[in-house]
Amino acid sequence: MAVDHDRCVGAGQCALAAPAVFTQDDDGYSSLLPGMEDGGGDPMVRDAARACPVGAITVSEG
Structure with missing residues (x-):
């Protein structure tokens, strides 16, 4: 998982959706x-990625 800092506009939707990860x-x-590069098993990670208005979050399969 990664946050594209060049695309991020600071909307904060990811931190609201998955505060244990973002x-x-x-x-x-x-x-x-720190330590959340794999999402930590948080079920809200995909929701957080979908909530990003600029698509700055990439969630890897696996």
């Missing part, structure tokens, strides 16, 4: 919490 940095842009 956070926002000091500039308001989304990032993964």
Whole structure:
């Protein structure tokens, strides 16, 4: 899973949908919490990716 920081506009929908996986940095842009590169098994990760208005989140299969 990855957040494309060039596309992110800081809407924060991912952090609202899956707060155990995503956070926002000091500039308001989304990032993964430490150790959450695989989503940590959080069932809301896909919802968070769908909620991103600019499609900045990529969820890998596997």
